[in-house]
Amino acid sequence: MTITFRSETFRDDFTFRNSLYNIRRFPFPFDRDEYMYSVNMEPHVRGKKDSVFENLIDVDEHYVAEMQDRALVLKEDPLRCQALPHMMAAQWDTLELLMEHQAQDYPEHFTVTKNGDRWRWINRPMGIDDTFTFGDPATLPYQPMEYITRQAQGDFCIVDQRDNNLWMDAGMVTTQADWSLDFDIGMNFMEWHGPVPLAHQIGVFDRALKFLLNLQQGKPTRRLNWTMTVNPRLDTSPENYHKWGPDRLTVTPENVGEKMHLRVELQSLWRLPRSNAILFVIRCYLISLEELVTVPKWGRRLPRVLQSLPPEIIDYKGLTRNRPIMIDWLAKYDDGAPTSAGIFPD
C-alpha cells in the first residue's frame, strides 16, 4: 500500500492530525479499565492488518513530517544523538535492520540493494539515493546509526550487554517523554530507570532485565508505555522543559479535547547479530482526545483508567494539573457500559 505522507508540524502551529484510517490503527495501550506498571512484554510478531503491528518497523502517514522535526531538533541540540566509541558494530547492525525491514515491508517507498559490501539505499519519500560500503563509516554522510535513524520513525537506543547488565551506550532521542540521553548515556538498566517510581519496589525492573538479557536474535519483543502530552509535540525533552512546560497551563475545559494528547510508545527490543547489543526502538504515537473518543470503547475506557491511577504515577507522568479537566471532559463518553477485553476497537 502506498502511504500518503502528511505535511504537518509538531511545534509552533501544531498542524499534526491523524487521518480516520490512522485513528483506527492507533496503539491504544489499555487492555482493561485500570492501569498499573507490569512487565507487559509480548513477542514482537506481525499482528492485525491495518494495525501498527502489521509490520515490525511501522511506517505511517507522519513519516516525512517526523523526520523533518527530528532534523530541527538535531540542529538545535546535536547531543540528542550520541554513540560511545565501542558501539560501531552495533551501529551497523542497526542500519542493516532498519533498512531491511523498511525495504521489505514498504518496497514502494524504500529499496536496499546489496552487491557484496557495496549497498545502495533509496528512500523515495525523503528523496535519498546513496551508495556506500557497509562497514566503512567514511562512505556515509553521518555515522551509521545517525544516518539511518534520521530516516526511521521513533527514538532509538542501542544497549550493550556486559557484566549481566544492559548499558545505554548509544542513541538517537528526539521524541522522548522527558528523559535525557545526554544525561543517561553510559548508565546501566537500573540506573537509567532510577527515577521511575513504584516499579523498582515491585520488582518490575529485576524481571525485565532478566528477560532482556536472554533476548534471542530473530525473536524481538515489545511492550506499550504511555503518558499524556499537551499539544502534539514530539520533542518533550527535559532539555526543553522550560519551553514546553508552560503548555500545561493552556488547557481549559473548552480546548482539552483538541490540546491533550495520549502519547503511546510502542517499544520493541531486538537482539543485534554482530555486536550482541540490543536495539531498543521507542516509537511514539500521538492522538488527541477528540480523535480518540471517535472509537467508543476507548472513550469509555480512558476516563476509567485516569480515575484509577495511583498518585505516584499521576505525578511522574506530569498529569497532576490537567487530569481533572480530562476526566470531566471524557465523562460524557463513558455511558457505564462494560468494555471488551484487549486494546483493539470493537
Add this chain to the structure above:
Amino acid sequence: MLVQGIKSRPEYKGLDIDPHAKRHLFVLEGEGAAALTDQVEARGKDFLAKSEILYLAAGAAPKAYDVALAALSPDVFWQAPTLQPMLFRLRACLDQARMGTRLYIAGTEGFIGQIMQVALEFGIDFNSIHTEHRGSTARRVQCVHCKGITDNVTTSPFACSHCGLSLLVRDHYSRRLGAFQGVNIDAEEPGTAPQPEEMFP
C-alpha cells in the same frame, strides 16, 4: 549521611585497603583525609610504603589534615592548591600507572565524581575503584537545559550559575558527568519557584 536509595548514584563503600595491590594511589579531598588515617589506625602502616597520596585540602584547610597525611610518610605525598592542578597531576599519575595499582578516592561527592571521571577516561573499571564519602553532602549538579555544571549545591531549588533558571535537584546521578540532574522547577509557571530549602548541608 547521604540520602539512600538513589539507583543511579554510585555506592561509596569505603576505602578498604586492598592487600594484593602493588601500589596504592589515594586521591583525597578535605575530610577525605580522615578516611585514610582511619584505615591506618585499623590496618597498620605497612601499605604506606607503596602509597602515593594526592591531597586537596579545600574547605578543610584549617584542620591541617595535610600535616597528618605527610606525617604518615607515604612513598609520595603531594598537595594540590586547587582542583585543576589536582586533575593534571592525577592524569600524569594514571599515565604512568602500572598493572596492580589500586585507586582510592575520598572526599565530597562532587570531588569523587570528578576524579572518577578522569579514571573512567583512562579505562579503569568504576567497580574497581574504592571510594568513601566524607564531608559535606553538597551536590554537583548539571543543568539539563544549558548543560552548565554548578558545584557545591546545598539547596533545592537553586539558581543555575550559568543560565539562571531555578533548578530542582533530581535524585538522578550520571557517573559520566559526575553530577546530579537539575531541572527547571517553575517551567510550567515561571516565577512560582518555591524558596530554596537547605537539603544537602
